[in-house]
Amino acid sequence: MLEGNAIFRNIYCLLAGNEGNAAYCTPLAPGQYGYAGVKFGLLPHGWEWVAYFVAGFIIVFMVVNAIMLSTALYTWFERRAIGRFQARIGPNRWGPFGLLQPIADLLKMLLKEDTVPKDADRWVFNIAPIVMFVPMLLIFAVIPFGKSSYIANLNIGILFIISVTTVSALAIFMAGWASANKYAMFGAVRGVAQLVSYEVPMVLSIVGVILLSGSLSTISIVESQRLPFLLLQPLGFLIFLLAASAEMNRTPFDLIEADSEIVAGYHIEYSGMKWGVLQAAEFAAPLATGAIMATLFLQGWRGTFLPSHLWFLLKVFSIVFLLLWIRATLPRFRVDQIMGFAWKGLFPLALINLFVTAIEVLIWPLPNTGQLWLMVGINWIVAVVSIVAFANILGQRSFRRLRPRTSPLAGVTSEVG
C-alpha cells in the first residue's frame, strides 16, 4: 500500500537495505523519485518489519502534523479573510498579522474547565469529538499531495473517502444525543437528516469523474486527467461543491449548528478541549474538501513550471477560498428547504450529469483531445441549460409587489392632549 511513496521507500531502504525487499529497493530510473541507493540497511536481516513500521510511522506522523498545523493556520486565515469580507480587521494581535492566534486559542481551550452535563451519557459524550475528528485525518490517507507523494495508493480511494466522511453524521448524532440537551437534540436530528440526504448527490457527482477516469483510485484519477475534470464535469463540480459544504455544515447549509436558532446545535454542551477538537474537525473539513476537489476536478498536483506540491496547495487554497466566500455571503436555508434543495435540486442535476457522462463514455471510450474538447462543450451546455431550468422551476426570482390599500384609519388626527 505504501510502496509507491518516495519518502517511505527512502526510509525503508535506508533501514532495511537491498536485502530486505529487493522489489522495493532496486534503484529507479534516473529522474524518478525514490530509492536512495543504499545497498546494506542499518538494521540486521530479519528486522524488516521494524523498518516497515518506522517508515510508516514517520510518514503518517509527518502528514498528521502537517494537517493539524495547516488546520491551525486555516483557522487564522478564515477569521482573517472573513474579517475582510465583513469590513473589519480580524485577529491581528499576536505574532505578525496575528499568525500566532491559533496558539493562543489552543492555550485558552486547554486551560478551560472541561464540563460534562449531569445527565449526559458520559462515554458517548467523551468519544464523540474523536469520532468527529479521526475521519477528517483519514481522508488525507488517499490524497496525493504531490508527484508520488501520498500515504496509500488504495485502489478504492474514492469509496474510502465517501465511507469515511459518512462517519461524521454518526459523530454529530452521538454528540447531540449524549449532551442531554434539547437544543443539541434538535441539531443532532437535523444533522442526520441533512447529512444522509446530501451524501446522495455528492456520491452521484463523483460517479461522473469515476466514469471518465475509469478508476476508483485517487492517484490514477489524477494521472488520467489530461484536461481538468472541472472542464469536463462542470455540473459535477458544482454539485460536489454544494453537497460538500452541506456535508461540513457551512453557512448556507449550517442548520445543524444554526447559531441564531439552536445556538450551537450538537456542540452546545461542549467546553474546553473537547469543544476544541470539534472545532478543529470543523476547520479541517474545508481543507479536506479542498484536497478532494483539487484531486478530483482540478488535476490534483499536475501543473507546469511550479513544483507539484505547490500546485496542489494552490488548488486547495482556491477551493477553500471559494467555500469561504460562499460562507461569508449567504444566509441560511430553512430545514425543509435544505432537504428540498438536496432531493429536488441537486439529486436530479446529478442524475442528468451522470446520464450525459455515461453516454459520452459509451460513445468515446478512449477519447482523443478533439473528442475531449467536444465533450467539454456538450457538458457545459448541458450544465448551463439544466441549472437555468432548475433555477426557474425551484427558484423565487420574481417578487411581485401587491398594490397597497388605503387604510380607513389614514388621516385621523390626535384626540388626546
Added chain:
Amino acid sequence: MTLKTEPVTINIGPQHPSTHGVFRMRVTFDGEVVVDVEPVLGYLHRGSEKLAEERTYTQVVTLTDRLDYVASMSNNLAYVLTVEKLAGIKPPDRAMYLRVIAAELMRIASHLVFTGFWLNDLGALATPLMYCFREREKILDLFEMLCGARITLSYMRPGGVFQDAPEDFWPALHRFLEEMPNYIDEYEGLITGNEIVLVRAKNVGILSAEKAVNSSISGPILRASGVEWDLRKADPYEIYDRVKFNIPFGGVGDNFDRYFVRVQEMRESLKIIEQCVEQVEPGPVRSEVPFLVRPPKGEAYGRVEAPKGELGFYLVSDGGIAPYRCKIRSPSFINLTILRDILVGWKLADMIVTFGTIDINMGEVDR
C-alpha cells in the same frame, strides 16, 4: 409497532443570540413546527416610569435614553413634546428642525440595526450586520458632534435642544446624505434580491391588516401589512407638515414586506433630512424655559412615530417640579402582543426570523 411522538417545550431565552436582549419565549414544538409560544417578560424591568416620578422634568430626559437604546433621539423627542404640550412651551424653529434631523438620523440608525440583526437571524454570519454597523457608526459620529454622546444622547430639552449644532456638523451631514443612498443600494444588492432571503422571508409570518389594526400594532409592521398609517402624516408634529415625503407600505404583511418597508423608510428619512437642511435658518435653539419646569396641573399625551412604532408619553402634573405620573406607551411592547398569532404553525427557523422582523428592544419592552 407504532412510533410515538410528543411535543417538546424549549425555553428560547432569556440568554439566546436571537432574542435581542433578555426576552424569553417558552415554545412548544412538534418536531420543528411551533405549536405554542408564551412570551415571558420582565427580565430588564428597571421601573423607568416610577423613577420618572422622582426626577425633575428635565432629568427625565436621561431616563428616556434608556428605553429604546438604539433610538434614543426618538424617545427624547416624544418626551419633550409631551412636556411642551403639558407646560405650553413653544420651541423655536431651528430647534424643531434640529430635532427632526436628529430623529430621522436615529430612524435610519435603528433600521440599520434591524436590517443587520435580522440578517443575523437569517443566519448570514454577521456580514450584513457589519456593513450596517459601518454606516450606523457614521450616524453615531454625527450625534457625537451634536451632543458629545453616542448612545445615551439626551440631546433634547423641554423647549428646544441643549446646544446648537457645531460648524463642522453640517458638512459632515452633507457628506453622509450623499453617501448613504449608495450604501442602501449596496444592502439591497446583498439582501433584497438574494434568493435565500426571498425564499425564507416571502409569505412567511403573515400578519393581516385587520389583525394588525385590532391589536393596535403601529410602525413599520403595521405599514407592511398594507395600512397607511404614519403619525408624521396622520398627526403631524414638529415640522413634518413642512416637508414632503412618502409613506412606504407593503401589501402582504410577510417578513419580506416588513424588511422592505424599513429599507424604503431609510430612503424617505434621507429625503426629510435633506429638506430640513435646506429649510433650517439660524436662530435660537432653546426658548426661555426656567431651570425647573413647573407645568400647570393637568395631563397630556404626546406621541411620535418612533422607528419601531407609535411611542407615546402620558404625563400627569400636580403642579410640582416632577411628573406625578409618567406612563410610556412603548411600541415594542404593544407590537409583541401579536407574537403568538404570527408564530404558531411556522417552523423554528421561521419563528426566529419573524420574531426578528417585529424588531423589539428589551429596554423598551420592560421599561
